[in-house]
Amino acid sequence: MPYLHQIDPIALDLGTWNLPLLGSVHPQVHWYGVMYLLGFLVAWWLGRRRVRAGRLPGVDEQGFGDLMFYGMLGVVLGGRLGYILFYDFPAFTAAPLSIFKVWEGGMSFHGGLLGVLVAVAWWARKHRLHFFDVVDFVAPLVPAGLGFGRLGNWIGGELWGKPTQGTAFDGWGVVFPRALPQPFASMDAATLKAQFDAGLLDAFARHPSQLYQASLEGVAMFAALVWYSRRPRPRYAVSGLFALLYGSFRFLVEFVREPDAQLGYLAFGWVTMGQVLSTPLILLGLFWLWKSRTSPTLMPNPSPAPSGHPLPPGERGKHDA
Structure with a gap:
């Protein structure tokens, strides 16, 4: 039995306000923004628990707060830039200032992922930590945001299936x-x-492909990564599982998801941009899982340093082969 989607995408309507200098404004809070906030809150909650357990030795909650801030910037800036470059570049060349029109929608997971990786690289270098030790720490924090984001797509009635x-x-x-x-x-x-x-x-x-993705990229990945990372794993392992799961789930859902209207199918009458961008993630995931077999393991140290600064290199916990 079909279901008619008639969900109001506006969570809170504050009415029309007449403000000095700004004139008449009509502020609204959309459910999509609320979903982003919920995703960040869950990541913050889980990350603090993992920091307190010493899963990122030498870093306390203040240092983790810096990492979250950089990560949020990476998600927003990378997501927007990725959408423009991967999905709507002709529109950008016609109107370059459209890149700033975030209120019109248009965010790319793959662009957001690249943005987060750049932010992690910057933060890890600053704190003298191995890049993949930080990525392994961050990976289980991401699926909640993916799941809530897809629920935002569902509520907004966008990115529907075939x-x-x-x-x-x-x-x-x-x-x-x-x-x-x-x-x-x-x-x-x-x-x-x-x-x-x-x-x-x-x-x-x-097909309600948004709900399929929320279930797979959100619920299933969250459960799998939290369970898998509940005890120390070799470097690259958690990152590899994240990349493999997301790439595989996204590749499969694309078969029942309507391709972007401005792109359509890229090849063979079924290959989409989402599948093209997800294939490298699948390959990287397999490679990182393979590489983890001979990589060291970062052992927890539940005594983080004060004031958000890392401990000296010799006091950060040991890497066990």
Whole structure:
């Protein structure tokens, strides 16, 4: 049985305000922004627990706070730049200032990932820690943000899946108003609901690919990485599992997700940009897992240094082969 998506993407509407200098403004809080905040809060909570357990020897909660700040900048800046470069470069060349129009949407996970890695590299160098020891520490913190982000996509009714009619999934799915053709697309909510109740929209049901991704990239990856990293693992292992799981999950979901309209399929009538960008992650994940077999293990030291500064190199815990 299909479901009609009619969720209000606005979590809080503060009305219209007349402010000096700014004039009339209408501030709103969107659920997508709330989801980003929840993702950061879960990462903060889990990261603090891991810091207190000494999972990043020589770093206390203040140092971790710096890492979170750099990571948030990496997510936002990298995500926006990645979307422009990977998915909408022609629009950028036509209007370069569009890169600053973040309120219009357009964030790329792969760009955000690169942004986070740059931020981690900067922070690790500053604190004299091995880059992959920090990446291994950060990896379990990321899936919560991915899951909440996909829930934000779901609430906003964007990034929907392919039609289910005429497939093995015929008879169910979600009708997304923004994906409907005319004249349905211009109908108000009440009229659209009446059309749906009459069964006139069943043919437009689609896969709720946002929920598939929230379940796989969010819930499944979070559980797997937290469980796997519950005890010390060799360097590269946790990062490798993260890359392998995300790359595989994203590659698979792309088969039932509608490709970006401005790109379509890149090859063979089924290859999407998401699959192209996820393939290197799968290969890197396998390589890092293989490399971890002969790599040292960073042992916990539950006595972090004060004031957010790392301990001297000889006091940071040992790497066991």
